[in-house]
Amino acid sequence: MNLSYISIGSNIGDRFRRLQEATLALHTYGGVEVLAVSSVYETEPVGYTVQANFLNLVVKIGTDLSAQDLLEACQKIEQELGRERTVRWGPRTVDLDILLYNNDNIAVEKLTVPHPRMHERAFVLIPLLEIEPSIAHPVTGRLFSEEAAVQDSGVVLWKRIDGVEHFLQMKE
Numbered sequence: 001m002n003l004s005y006i007s008i009g010s011n012i013g014d015r016f017r018r019l020q021e022a023t024l025a026l027h028t029y030g031g032v033e034v035l036a037v038s039s040v041y042e043t044e045p046v047g048y049t050v051q052a053n054f055l056n057l058v059v060k061i062g063t064d065l066s067a068q069d070l071l072e073a074c075q076k077i078e079q080e081l082g083r084e085r086t087v088r089w090g091p092r093t094v095d096l097d098i099l100l101y102n103n104d105n106i107a108v109e110k111l112t113v114p115h116p117r118m119h120e121r122a123f124v125l126i127p128l129l130e131i132e133p134s135i136a137h138p139v140t141g142r143l144f145s146e147e148a149a150v151q152d153s154g155v156v157l158w159k160r161i162d163g164v165e166h167f168l169q170m171k172e
Contacts (some may be wrong), residue, residue, distance in 0.1 A: 001062045001063065001064065002063050002064070002065070002101060002102050003035075003061070003063075003065050003100075003101075003102055004060075004061050004063060004064070004067075004098060004099075004100060004101045004102070004157055005058055005059070005060055005064060005071060005098075005099040005100045005116065005128055005131070005132075006026070006058065006059050006063075006074065006096055006098055007056065007057075007058050007095075007097045007099055007115075007118075007123075007124045008022045008023065008056065008057055008058070008059065008095065008096050008101060009054045009055065009056040009092070009094070009095045009096065009098060009123070010022075010054065010055055010092065010094045010095070011045065011051060011052045011053060011054040011055070011091055011092065012082075012091050012092060012093045013093060013124065015054070015055040016055060016159070016172040017172065018081060018093055018094045019040060019055055019056075019057055019094075020167065020168060020170070021081055021094070022077055022078075022081060022094045022096060022168065023037060023057075023059055023164075023168060024076040024168055025081070026059065026061060026073070026074075026077065026096075027071050027164070028166040029036065029077070029148050029154070030071075031063055031064040031065045032061055032062075032063045032064075032065060032070070032073065033061060033062045034059050034060070034061050034065070034164050035059075035061060035062050035127055035164070036059065036060040036130070036131045036163075036164065037057060037058075037060075037131075037161050037163070037164050038057045038058045038059070038111060038122060038127030038130045038131050038161065039057065039127065039130060039157055039158075039160045039161045040055050040057050040157075040158045040159040040161060041055070041056050041057065041058070041123060041126060041127055041155050041156060041157060041158055042054065042056075042155075042156045043056055043122070043123040043154055043155050043156070044154055046121065046123075051091045051150075052091065053153065054123065055158055056108070056123045056124070056127060057127050057161070058099070058124065058127035058128045058130075058131060060131050060132070067098065067101040067106050067111060067113060068108070068110075069074045070098060070101065071079075071098060071110060071111050074096035074098065075096075075122065077094070077096060078092075078093075078094055078095065078096055081094045082094075085101070089145075091152070097115055097124075098111065098115065099113075099114065099115045099118050099124060099128065100113060100114050100135075100138065101113045102114075102119070102138075103138035104138065105138060105139050114137060114138060114139065116126060118135065118144075119144065119147045119149065120143075120147075120149050121149055122149045122150060122151075122152030122154065122155045123155050125144050125147060125149055125150050126150065126152075126155045128144060129144060129145055132154065133145065140148045
């Protein structure tokens with residue numbers, strides 16, 4: 001079984017519900033099992049800043065899918081949940097990014113793993129480190145907990161999560 005970490009974010013509509021729907025869609029996708037879910041964090045947008053704040057979390061999954069097939073699954077889930085790609089880093093109903101896939105270093109046309117900017121993004125690192133406090137970058141070997149972005153005070157705990165089933169059954 002392959003282990004992967006996926007960042008999920010939303011800033012349009014019922015943001016919390018979108019995170020739940022995306023997590024459930026992953027959990028019920030053939031060949032995928034969500035093993036852990038971080039707490040939910042609220043952050044200001046990065047890049048294109050004239051938009052609503054995001055809710056973000058990270059899930060740890062076990063999967064029989066290849067990295068490319070997992071990317072296709074993530075994009076299918078985004079599309080099913082109404083994602084429209086109009087503005088780079090713009091508002092989105094849901095965004096699923098593969099952060100890590102095993103300890104693989106993948107660079108193909110549509111997929112780069114580890115995610116090339118994850119070490120710069122507190123909204124990714126803080127929830128990732130909640131799940132795996134001692135995880136390191138598979139290429140550099142540097143602990144993610146040592147990245148400067150982890151000190152970012154712009155990431156605010158929005159809702160504590162107590163396991164996958166708890167999260168999927170929660171009401172906002």
